[in-house]
Amino acid sequence: xxxxxxxxxxxxxxxxxxxxxxxxxxxxxxxxxxxxxxxxxxxxxxxxxxxxxxxxxxxxxxxxxxxxxxxxxxxxxxxxxxxxxxxxxxxxxxxxxxxxxxxxxxxxxxxxxxxxxxxxxxxxxxxxxxxxxxxxxxxxxxxxxxxxxxxxxxxxxxxxxxxxxxxxxxxxxxxxxxxxxxxxxxxxxxxxxxxxxxxxxxxxxxxxxxxxxxxxxxxxxxxxxxxxxxxxxxxxxxxxxxxxxxxxxxxxxxxxxxxxxxxxxxxxxxxxxxxxxxxxxxxxxxxxxxxxxxxxxxxxxxxxxxxxxxxxxxxxxxxxxxxxxxxxxxxxxxxxxxxxxxxxxxxxxxxxxxxxxxxxxxxxxxxxxxxxxxxxxxxxxxxxxxxxxxxxxxx
Amino acid sequence: xxxxxxxxxxxxxxxxxxxxxxxxxxxxxxxxxxxxxxxxxxxxxxxxxxxxxxxxxxxxxxxxxxxxxxxxxxxxxxxxxxxxxxxxxxxxxxxxxxxxxxxxxxxxxxxxxxxxxxxxxxxxxxxxxxxxxxxxxxxxxxxxxxxxxxxxxxxxxxxxxxxxxxxxxxxxxxxxxxxxxxxxxxxxxxxxxxxxxxxxxxxxxxxxxxxxxxxxxxxxxxxxxxxxxxxxxxxxxxxxxxxxxxxxxxxxxxxxxxxxxxxxxxxxxxxxxxxxxxxxxxxxxxxxxxxxxxxxxxxxxxxxxxxxxxxxxxxxxxxxxxxxxxxxxxxxxxxxxxxxxxxxxxxxxxxxxxxxxxxxxxxxxxxxxxxxxxxxxxxxxxxxxxxxxxxxxxxxxxxxxxxxxxxxxxxxxxxxxxxxxxxxxxxxxxxxxxxxxxxxxxxxxxxxxxxxxxxxxxxxxxxxxxxxxxxx
Numbered sequence: 090x091x092x093x094x095x096x097x098x099x100x101x102x103x104x105x106x107x108x109x110x111x112x113x114x115x116x117x118x119x120x121x122x123x124x125x126x127x128x129x130x131x132x133x134x135x136x137x138x139x140x141x142x143x144x145x146x147x148x149x150x151x152x153x154x155x156x157x158x159x160x161x162x163x164x165x166x167x168x169x170x171x172x173x174x175x176x177x178x179x180x181x182x183x184x185x186x187x188x189x190x191x192x193x194x195x196x197x198x199x200x201x202x203x204x205x206x207x208x209x210x211x212x213x214x215x216x217x218x219x220x221x222x223x224x225x226x227x228x229x230x231x232x233x234x235x236x237x238x239x240x241x242x243x244x245x246x247x248x249x250x251x252x253x254x255x256x257x258x259x260x261x262x263x264x265x266x267x268x269x270x271x272x273x274x275x276x277x278x279x280x281x282x283x284x285x286x287x288x289x290x291x292x293x294x295x296x297x298x299x300x301x302x303x304x305x306x307x308x309x310x311x312x313x314x315x316x317x318x319x320x321x322x323x324x325x326x327x328x329x330x331x332x333x334x335x336x337x338x339x340x341x342x343x344x345x346x347x348x349x350x351x352x353x354x355x356x357x358x359x360x361x362x363x364x365x366x367x368x369x370x371x372x373x374x375x376x377x378x379x380x381x382x383x384x385x386x387x388x389x390x391x392x393x394x395x396x397x398x399x400x401x402x403x404x405x406x407x408x409x410x411x412x413x414x415x416x417x418x419x420x421x422x423x424x425x426x427x428x429x430x431x432x433x434x435x436x437x438x439x440x441x442x443x444x445x446x447x448x449x450x451x452x453x454x455x456x457x458x459x460x461x462x463x464x465x466x467x468x469x470x471x472x473x474x475x476x477x478x479x480x481x482x483x484x
Numbered sequence: 485x486x487x488x489x490x491x492x493x494x495x496x497x498x499x500x501x502x503x504x505x506x507x508x509x510x511x512x513x514x515x516x517x518x519x520x521x522x523x524x525x526x527x528x529x530x531x532x533x534x535x536x537x538x539x540x541x542x543x544x545x546x547x548x549x550x551x552x553x554x555x556x557x558x559x560x561x562x563x564x565x566x567x568x569x570x571x572x573x574x575x576x577x578x579x580x581x582x583x584x585x586x587x588x589x590x591x592x593x594x595x596x597x598x599x600x601x602x603x604x605x606x607x608x609x610x611x612x613x614x615x616x617x618x619x620x621x622x623x624x625x626x627x628x629x630x631x632x633x634x635x636x637x638x639x640x641x642x643x644x645x646x647x648x649x650x651x652x653x654x655x656x657x658x659x660x661x662x663x664x665x666x667x668x669x670x671x672x673x674x675x676x677x678x679x680x681x682x683x684x685x686x687x688x689x690x691x692x693x694x695x696x697x698x699x700x701x702x703x704x705x706x707x708x709x710x711x712x713x714x715x716x717x718x719x720x721x722x723x724x725x726x727x728x729x730x731x732x733x734x735x736x737x738x739x740x741x742x743x744x745x746x747x748x749x750x751x752x753x754x755x756x757x758x759x760x761x762x763x764x765x766x767x768x769x770x771x772x773x774x775x776x777x778x779x780x781x782x783x784x785x786x787x788x789x790x791x792x793x794x795x796x797x798x799x800x801x802x803x804x805x806x807x808x809x810x811x812x813x814x815x816x817x818x819x820x821x822x823x824x825x826x827x828x829x830x831x832x833x834x835x836x837x838x839x840x841x842x843x844x845x846x847x848x849x850x851x852x853x854x855x856x857x858x859x860x861x862x863x864x865x866x867x868x869x870x871x872x873x874x875x876x877x878x879x880x881x882x883x884x885x886x887x888x889x890x891x892x893x894x895x896x897x898x899x900x901x902x903x904x905x906x907x908x909x910x911x912x913x914x915x916x917x918x919x920x921x922x923x924x925x926x927x928x929x930x931x932x933x934x935x936x937x938x939x940x941x942x943x944x945x946x947x948x949x950x951x952x953x954x955x956x
Contacts, residue, residue, distance in 0.1 A: 202687060294806055299930060
């Protein structure tokens, strides 16, 4: 993090105690590494308004003359909010009260560029500040992280498939990228030597190659295809890249590999034109993938040790465009699931009567979402200045 | 003292008239082409000074493709009416046909890169493809992307202003960024936003209002499915006055003019070219100087590229090995290094995709981020896998003679000799391994390399698998 102290700097300076004294209690419990956060990035900006639907608001149908989901098709969850019908596979999770829906997440002065906005989400920065460090890298206090390379933690972060490592960059987290099948490492381990410096000044590019190779060699000893192949998986994961990545995530966990974070992506949700069919398909895959993932873990008692979160660079414009699609917007709801989650709605749905420039106004800052995960899932201090959202996770 | 020495070195290195050394010729070719030039290409440049070597590379630039594309690649899209009469089976066939054409298109470009006499042309075309991105996934009809690729060839070293004007009416671009849906009654902002954010000014140099107003100015330029062309539809055009960057404009052409007048456009482009060809850490003062040069030359690319490739920073020893090789560098460059020119384009396209660079299908409108992002644990192990197969002679159609193919790139002791496959299995000696290092790597290897007691093939394999092979 450029120009300011990161949380880790403060901890390293011995100010951690002072820092945590300002924050209530949490951070005193030992950090929890017996569990995994599964981050699902909805690439391209998911249309929140057609995901969690204010079906009772007449403005909804008015803003979405062609894209509104008809009231009788919406899965009613409360007197005013419901789910897109494609999310039906999530209903058992909702009924078990293991699905919480966090409403109106965003940040002030929203940026509508995909790249800038996802960078803001990845680095937990203000809209007008550029931070160099990802939020996970910033919050996970590496002196207290378990060392990477063990059977349970071959790495700190596993990225599955083609998914951005942005939240993990800039710190010293061990990040291993596997393909969607959870493979990609079997070829390493042949080259000898750990990449010692050969009396020359390495360029950053070369350092990166050397570090990546060293990580591969270390992880290769743990994430071996044989170990994954032994895991018996039931059917139910949807076809397609997202389904196969979710299946791999389940397989890794069932094989006893529980890195602090697994990350994968779904999309593209960038539905500027002819949104209805695409969005339905994407949400359907999301719901089926999540439901199958839960089933797979429930059987082995792992569901309590997993927290699944979704995020996306932005929601979409409240008003549909002329191409049967929606343009880049602002605040949106996100899903949190797991055995330890308390189900229900949390936060407030941004009212359609108070839209600014056809855009929803946030009701919760996404950084409070992150603080909640830090303090109530990992038991480490959250982001300074952002009080954890209360409710979905027991402190 | 060290600094003085460096200064003298740079002065000497940049001074025209001095013939290139082997290492310098290799560096120039590696950076302008695909990361690992063949010995033949390097030796051809040795007679030239720095300036004339750059001119020589420019001299090979060609506007027409080197290889013959599939004849039906640019066939027009069947009309909507025609497509609507298809029954289900015919629709399946149509989709299959589109997919096959898409793969054929990718295979053609990969093949072009492998076969061409001007890798620099391909590098520039690839740069433009990554700047003005469009993807097959969204555009669907391969013919449009082929056409766009030809546009990049026409302007590869031409005029940026002309290219920018052309791209606003390019069918693939219009379909990719939804200009298609940009109508007077409801403007679609997608193209206007990326035009400012990615193609010209860069993030932070325009407002939301500029995007909205520019979108209005571009209304009416829609794709006509009947003719397969982008045409101006006056009824869909918003003729009112718009304000873009504080200036009054009416048409998309006006917007392009305003963007070209803005100094940030040249800076943005110059920086991108620096990162692609020179180093990951541009010098701000030099960027400013080059941006002024670009504007003074009315956005001509050729003088700018000449200035970039003769910069002290381009030749500086500390910048050698500072760029990560792209998947195209690894795949095409390694094959060219080995003198293998017969690999199937489809196989290459699949390889490129596995390594993270699926040509004609960039990940999003920003293109491939490149740099260190090319190398993840997965892509690094896939790179190693490919290189291992190449060194062993197992990566081609049918029987692949591998390192012994054709003109021997590693003709170590006597360049005019062409060692047979068996020669490569003869024992290495310190001299031959030293030659191989200079040919294959931009910087010294990281791992110790055995020089005796192993075969030449094994020595080549070691160098391929050294982290130093991944940078240029």
